[in-house]
Every structure is written in structure tokens, then in C-alpha cells.
Amino acid sequence: MNNFTFYTPTKYLFGRGVETKAGELARQFLGQKIMIVYGHGSVVRSGLLSRVTASLAEAGVSWTELGGVDPNPTDTLVYKGIEEGRKENIDGVLAVGGGSAIDTAKAIALGIPYNGDFWDFYAGRLVPEKALPVGTVLTIPAAGSEGSGNSVITRLDGLHKISLRTESVLRPKFSLLNPELTFTLPPYQTASGIADMMAHIFERYFTMTPGVEITDRVSEGILRAIIEEAPKVMKDPEDYDARANIMWSGTLAHNGVCGTGRREDWVSHFMEHEISAVYGVTHGAGLAVIIPAWMTFMADHNPGKVAQMARRVFDVNSHDDRTAAVEGISCLKAFFGSLGLPVTFAGLGIESPDIPLLVKKLHENKGDIIGGYYPLTATETEQIYRLAL
Secondary structure (H helix, E strand, C coil): CCCCCCCCCCCCEECHHHHHHHHHHHHHHCCCCEEEECCCCHHHCCCCCHHHHHHHHHHHCCCEEECCCCCEEHHHHHHHHHHHHHHHCCCEEEEEHHHHHHHHHHHHHCCCCCCCCHHHHHHHCCCCCCCCCEEEEEECCCCCCCCCCEEEEECCCCCCCEEEEEECCCCCEEECHHHHCCCCCHHHHHHHHHHHHHHHHHHHHHHCCCHHHHHHHHHHHHHHHHHHHHHHHHHHHCHHHHHHHHHHHHHHHHHHHHHHCCCCCHHHHHHHHHHHHHHHHHHHHHHHHHHHHHHHHHHCCCHHHHHHHHHHHHHCCCCCCCHHHHHHHHHHHHHHHCCCCCCHHHCCCCCCCHHHHHHHHHHHHHHHCCCCCCCHHHHHHHHHHHHHH
């Protein structure tokens, strides 16, 4: 096991009605005037935004609003939020929504106190050292951004979708998680969120770092729980306990605990980011396509950890590692399929993907060799994209 620092300062309030605590927590952690960031109106139509703003008013916190966050959020709205936030002299940012709203809020919070272009941080030219405080009211369990220091934004000029990772600067000060807010999610969005949180675990699980049995078992336990709870949620969207378990799984998958003491991978996310940047697909659905393709490549090149996952998560009995790995991949694809998710490019509606373009952009953004589990050049990543056909 490697040395590590594990720092998770986020205060979580979990359960029914916790969104009504937004005001007192905003006053405590965000300041007297805040910006609320949200998507295209579902939080308005559901009445959630009005409950949050009533709580803010009761606590004596004033606010300005910035709606219109798209799935796969872009830099355009971030720039608008930075400009408006500076004009209004806000103290903090409250995201009400899923990962896209939260990631946008984080980028705005990072950009307001910085005199240059916020993209400097995402492009890797600077390391973030300060940001306005961020809070969240989560409506979509998927991205795990409510508990992480990460943010993913797409720059429209060139379609560069980049993940920024910080240890503490962008971790939310508080996150409010009410499973009831997820009851009305469309099945495809629920399923895509499940794939996303599983991917966050896989990116940490697949490592060559030895001596990490504890976090292996934590990861496997969460994966098994997700696989058990997911069919319940799909069958009965208002099954509170199933929704609660899925929601908390999304947070635990990405708050860092599964990655302690090990070198992580993240190739599947990097490869999917190019797909969703170019083709605009749902991130979790794209991951359901790329992850089995990546594992299929690894079954022939480094099957050990894939085989371990197959045995411990899907109860595969084969003793040969490659055989076990292939059986485990088949189980994973069947699970994704049972949720209504695609497992090929065609299933995403992309009949003829421009694989050379995807490979070119991937390595322009991430370097000539990527991956912590198995180093991959453009030759190998092209093979993985083709395995997803």
C-alpha cells in the first residue's frame, strides 16, 4: 500500500427533507450572498428550487440565480457565471442538481477569485490554490461531485473535455442528499448514473499497487450492493431504501475512500470524455460501452485484477485468469443491458465513430502514454475503441 492523505471535509446531511437545511448551512459555510447554479428547469418545476430559496430567505441569505447548465457542461456558462458572480460580489456558490450543475458551480467558484482565464487550471497550466466555497443539493446520483474535489468541463473551442482534480480546494463544504429527489428520474438517467458510479470504483480498483486488500474489499462491497439495489430501483422508482443505497453509493464511489493507498487508472473516463465531447452522449452510457471494451483488452494483456473482480463481484468460478476475466466481462455487459444501457457504439447511436479523431484528441489532452493499470499508447487505445464497435 502506498502512503496517502485522505481529507474529506464535506458535511453531509442525508435523508428526507434535508434540502430545507440549505439556508442555515449556506449561512454557515458559503456567506451572506450566494449564486445558485442549476440546469434547465426541472428543479423549478418540481418545487425544489422554491424550497431551497425559502430556506435561504429564512436564514437571511441573499442569492442570485444562474440556470441553463447542460449535460456535459461547457465553458460558456462558466464564463457567464464568473462575470455575474463578480458583478454581484457573491461569497459562495450553491449547486442544485446533478454532476453537471455541481461541476459548473465549482468552475465558477474557482474562476471568480482568479484574474486570468479559469481554463488555465483545467488545461494544467496552474494548480488551484483557492476558490469560493461550494455547497450542493444533489438530485442525480451519478457523478459523485457532491463529495469530490473534481470538476469536468468541456471547452467548446476544440471540444476539449477535461477533468480537474483537487484534494480539497473544490470539495463542497456541505452536500444535502435526499433520495426522494431522485424518484422522478427517467430510467435511462438512473441507469446511466449507476454505470458512472461503478466506473468511478473501477478506475480506482484496477491498480498494480500491491497490499490494498482493504480498499479492494470496500470497492467490491459497494459494487455488489449497487448490483443488488439497481434492479429494485428500476422496478420501483419510489423504493426509498433502494434509492438511498444507490445515492450513497454514488458518493462513496467518488469521495476518494476507494482510491486510498493506490495508483489509480482513469483511462476509461479519459476515453469516454472524448466520445461525449464529440458526440454529446450521456456520460454514464458512454462508460457502459468503454469499460467492457477496456476490460476485454486487459483480459489479453493484464487479466489479474479483472479476474479478481469477476470472482469476487460476480461469483465467477474459473481458475484461469483470462477465462475468469472474460466471464466477468460478460456478466458486467449483461448487467448493463438489464438496465437498458448500451454496450457498443451502435447502441449509443454512433454507427460509424471517427476513431482516429477520438484517439488523436485523447492523446493530445492526456499525453502519449496513459493509464496506471497498463500503459497505453495510441495504438492500444485505438484497439480499445474498436473493441467497443
